[in-house]
Amino acid sequence: MDFLSDFLTKFGAQLQSPTLAFLIGGIVIAALGSKLEIPDAIYKFIVFMLLIKVGLSGGIAIRNSNITEMLLPALFAVVTGMLIVFIGRYTLAKLPNVKTVDAIATAGLFGAVSGSTLAAALTVLEAQGMEYEPWAGALYPFMDIPALVTAIVVASIYTSKKQDTADEYLSKQEYLSKQSVAAGEYPSKQEYPTSRQEYRSQQRITAGGYPRKQRERVKIWPIVKESLEGSALSALLLGLALGILTQPESVFESFYEPLFRGLLSILMLVMGMEAWTRIGELRKVAQWYAVYAFVAPLLHGFIAFGLGMIAHYATGFSPGGVVILSVIAASSSDISGPPTLRAGIPSANPSAYIGASTAVGTPVAIALGIPLFIGLAQALMGG
Template identity: 25%
Template sequence: MNQMLEIAYANLLSPMILFFLIGIFAVVVNSDLKVPTAFYTGYTMIILFTIGIKGGVELRNVSLWEMVPSIIAAVILSIFMLYMTYFLIQKLFSFSVIDSWAVAAHYGSVSAVTFIAGLAFLDKVGIYYEAYMSAILVIMEGPAIIVAIIMYKLYLQKKGQEEINPNASMKHVVKEAFFGKSIFLLLGGIFIGFVAHEDGLLLIKPLFGDLFYGVLCIFLLHMGMIATQSIKQMNNINIASFLFAFILPVIGGTIGIVTGQLIGLSMGGAFIFAVLTGSASYIAAPAAVAQAIPEANSGIYLGSALGLTLPFNLVFGIPYFYWVATLFY
């Protein structure tokens, strides 16, 4: 336990977490600090492209067969977290069926920001992890969203309710889940890193490499502001009703560590699996769910994933996942 507290303390003092906390504080004190939309779009592209390019470069030295166990485990874990989330919040927390599937879609999917923070943590402590984990991030983004929306449609059919939302077609949902901006940028980056000449990659390294952590800090400052604003918008919040936002990362992260060890990943790889399994999407999932499940309460699924789980994981979850990993390796 002392080791976990030491890791948590060191994580709290990292520049990324401090920027995130400053963002939270800015909203709490009603500061007029704002990040221009165009700037936010720009540094989001830089961050996602950088992660993709780095993964693509590393994939040159990885065989497909080496990735197969991780790919299978990633899909299974994604669907497992979907159903576990649904039954937990529908049966124990008594949310409606529609809201339960909407929330489950978010927790079955993954957070790119938490993933990036996890990679930065491993880089700081000097722990090796498998080169293809950015590809696993892409693989885990979509399946749970698709399955959740299919289950929602089956529920409507069972109730005899007509589909009234023209944007809820499966074609549209698949597009949002697998070709939304975050996934598209990551896939584009992976492609560039995989096929580009090394001398060409050196030319773009100052932007898509050297500036990465500085840009990431500004990004997390903005995320701290958005997360806090989402909490403030949750009217009459009863924290007891949202305990699942803290329970699911702990359960999912622990399962991710165990799974990573079972399929032969390094400690760093298992840690990243935990980060992914214990996270919740707040980019791809909200976009798809808003279109396909319009009856769901966005305050519940966005407030829990972005307002509660993201800060919990950045501050406490990542140190916990690392501590658990050290127990298994």
């Protein structure tokens, strides 16, 4: 009972944090019909500022720390990102009225990482005085890229198999028509061998079928390249590179650090309003997406929390680091993921995966996931 009461007390305190308050405030004013709007250019600038700050702090920390400390958490981040996609493939995709391709794309988006949710988690951890490895934010790409690549590859394999099943074998009449051969007739001897069997053999046609369609090979590098070129990941990686290769401490401490919390509060307000407007998109698709978007962030976070605890006991990974790993697993990409999936899985319905992520998944990850995993870490590891 002491554990439960302690956890509930800490969980309730997290819900009152400024970061979550701005998110809830955005949802409330949007629900009341407010016309408040934050220009898209300002939104993108805020996201850039937040992520380059996270990248700079991570890069500075990596430069000053032992790189081997990252290996196990980074491996767990990769495994979690890929596992989330397969969980969605074999759970959400099996539910009524859910198309498999849409389910895979949704799982890919939930496996990818939200930079804004990561920034929110870092802010809350700092407000709580909970220590974490400064390089923990650099786990972002280790989960984000494998999740997106896995989703696109799995979707490509599925659609390819489905297309082969539908188109691999024509009826005899269709094949003969396509070959300009009348039913029961075959080309003359000059054009074609002596027997029907030889004709089928030469054309590689099985009895009652027609040539097998060549399956296009899924190319991995373009997917990785597109992810790396995405605005969110580019900003984070730029910050990492500058932090590792240069000495940006002075500009970091005088400019990026003081602005961080204020910019984040504006971002949370925008995301709250966006979450409310996206709820309408969920009405266009199966309600199972809403159920998945509520349950999945917490499930994914618990998986990552368990792996993080293994790293904690094996390598001394901090409780705050375990929280960060859990939160990025609970998050769903809000910037780089949607355009990557739109290009990589064009047959998927954006209303399904974007609506599920923005309307339900992100608020759950921020409002419930962050306080939940902080409370668990404090109760179990004394963070």
